[in-house]
Amino acid sequence: MHHLEVDGLTATYDGKILVLDGVSIQVGKGEIVSVIGPSGSGKSTLLRVIMGLLKPKAGHVKLDGDEVDYGNKKSVKALRDRFSIVFQQFNLFQNMDALRNVTIAPVKIRKRDAQKVEKEAIELLGKVGLGDKLHSYPDELSGGQQQRVAIARALALRPEILLLDEVTSALDPELVNEVLDAIRILAKDGMTMMIVSHEMGFVREISTEVIMMDEGKVIEVGSAEQIFDNPQTSRCQDFVGKILRH
Amino acid sequence: MNYTFQWGEAFIEVPYLLGGAWITLHLSFIGFWSGATIGLFGALGKTYGGPVTVKLINWYVIFFTNTPGLVTAFFIFFGLPEFGILLSPYHTILLNIALNSGAYMTEIMRGGFVSVHKTELEAAETMGFTLLQQLRYVIVPHIAKVLFAPLSNWYIWMILGTAMAAIFGVEELTGRVFNRAAETFRSIELYTIAAGMYVAITILASSILVVIGRWAFRVKVKVF
Numbered sequence: 001m002h003h004l005e006v007d008g009l010t011a012t013y014d015g016k017i018l019v020l021d022g023v024s025i026q027v028g029k030g031e032i033v034s035v036i037g038p039s040g041s042g043k044s045t046l047l048r049v050i051m052g053l054l055k056p057k058a059g060h061v062k063l064d065g066d067e068v069d070y071g072n073k074k075s076v077k078a079l080r081d082r083f084s085i086v087f088q089q090f091n092l093f094q095n096m097d098a099l100r101n102v103t104i105a106p107v108k109i110r111k112r113d114a115q116k117v118e119k120e121a122i123e124l125l126g127k128v129g130l131g132d133k134l135h136s137y138p139d140e141l142s143g144g145q146q147q148r149v150a151i152a153r154a155l156a157l158r159p160e161i162l163l164l165d166e167v168t169s170a171l172d173p174e175l176v177n178e179v180l181d182a183i184r185i186l187a188k189d190g191m192t193m194m195i196v197s198h199e200m201g202f203v204r205e206i207s208t209e210v211i212m213m214d215e216g217k218v219i220e221v222g223s224a225e226q227i228f229d230n231p232q233t234s235r236c237q238d239f240v241g242k243i244l245r246h
Numbered sequence: 247m248n249y250t251f252q253w254g255e256a257f258i259e260v261p262y263l264l265g266g267a268w269i270t271l272h273l274s275f276i277g278f279w280s281g282a283t284i285g286l287f288g289a290l291g292k293t294y295g296g297p298v299t300v301k302l303i304n305w306y307v308i309f310f311t312n313t314p315g316l317v318t319a320f321f322i323f324f325g326l327p328e329f330g331i332l333l334s335p336y337h338t339i340l341l342n343i344a345l346n347s348g349a350y351m352t353e354i355m356r357g358g359f360v361s362v363h364k365t366e367l368e369a370a371e372t373m374g375f376t377l378l379q380q381l382r383y384v385i386v387p388h389i390a391k392v393l394f395a396p397l398s399n400w401y402i403w404m405i406l407g408t409a410m411a412a413i414f415g416v417e418e419l420t421g422r423v424f425n426r427a428a429e430t431f432r433s434i435e436l437y438t439i440a441a442g443m444y445v446a447i448t449i450l451a452s453s454i455l456v457v458i459g460r461w462a463f464r465v466k467v468k469v470f
Contacts (some may be wrong), residue, residue: 048267053371085372087365087368091363091368092369093370095387109373109375110374137356137464157373221428
């Protein structure tokens with residue numbers, strides 16, 4: 001049984017524009033599954049639908065075999081207890097310093113012991129290289145630092161699966177690596193992750209499995225070697241050919 | 247210039263004028279919070295209300311932001327008694343200030359509501375925040391911070407605006423200068439002292455607001 005099973009997931013915007021068209025994906029424990037594809041192919045939407053930010057029109061999402069009911073608040077809450085997502089635009093709480101951004105949900109929402117959470121948060125921020133920025137506010141941090149706070153914040157919720165939605169796309173090129181390094185550390189720790197990314201070198205290096213999407217559909221699934229060196233479908237060949245040329 | 251300053255006569259009146267300054271302060275303070283309350287509901291109505299609510303609030307805002315405060319004050323002063331409502335000059339002015347600043351604050355506060363980052367709320371939602379928790383931990387602190395500077399400015403502006411009350415016989419700072427100037431003819435001296443008091447009041451109020459702003463909302467503002 002797979003840890004996360006997405007089966008025939010379909011979603012629309014405004015009930016008209018089809019953005020996900022029968023997407024099926026499996027993620028096993030400890031796996032890192034990356035989703036690549038051109039802009040507008042539905043990669044980010046896939047993560048948003050899984051997190052319950054956009055209701056699916058059809059299809060199932062199963063967690064350890066249990067189906068998530070997106071019409072049921074309790075079911076969605078249970079899902080969110082086990083998943084964390086990091087966004088392209090960081091989405092940190094601007095009115096809180098780095099440490100409070102990390103501690104607020106575990107303390108106020110999950111009602112865990114404040115002192116223990118704080119100790120853990122300091123460790124997490126240290127792990128992503130921000131041990132000296134505990135009391136800096138988002139507007140005092142660079143994009144790369146903010147994104148690392150966002151990663152620490154997601155981890156503080158002790159997710160079983162971490163979803164990363166183009167987490168380096170909004171960063172200056174020289175800041176990309178510091179965020180990727182933080183993700184590499186998580187990979188080494190065995191974190192289960194679903195990564196939407198345009199950093200092909202990174203995807204190739206880190207992924208257990210790569211999924212190529214286009215126009216809301218899964219075009220090809222395979223190992224990084226297969227997708228990048230020996231793609232089977234013409235659409236995937238075309239896409240990989242274009243991106244590897246520069 | 248043929249004018250001979252006679253400060254001595256004017257300085258005798260300082261305690262009397264200080265009493266007026268005190269009335270100025272609480273007139274503006276009560277007026278501000280009444281206006282803020284109206285503004286809060288106005289902004290909520292405009293942001294979340296139906297089309298009829300929005301239209302009614304718009305009419306109210308358009309009326310009060312496009313007429314001089316003095317004109318609406320006269321309107322209330324002479325209009326309400328016709329409906330059998332008799333208010334003292336002090337309360338007439340207070341009502342006028344509340345309605346006038348309520349209209350402005352509706353627009354200022356609406357700006358605060360609109361400026362809440364939807365993406366921050368989305369992040370909060372995925373972290374398990376309920377709507378009430380989002381309101382408490384994300385929305386309200388954000389709005390408070392965004393609104394602090396414009397509302398502070400508005401408060402200072404209101405303190406000065408209360409001078410209008412003198413025309414209706416309210417004995418705030420300017421009103422008391424009217425009284426004594428008529429008796430002693432030391433207008434220039436008395437108005438100079440009053441101007442100094444207004445400056446002192448606004449600097450004091452600004453300083454207090456700056457301290458509150460830095461301490462509570464991390465708003466980096468300066469007095470000058």
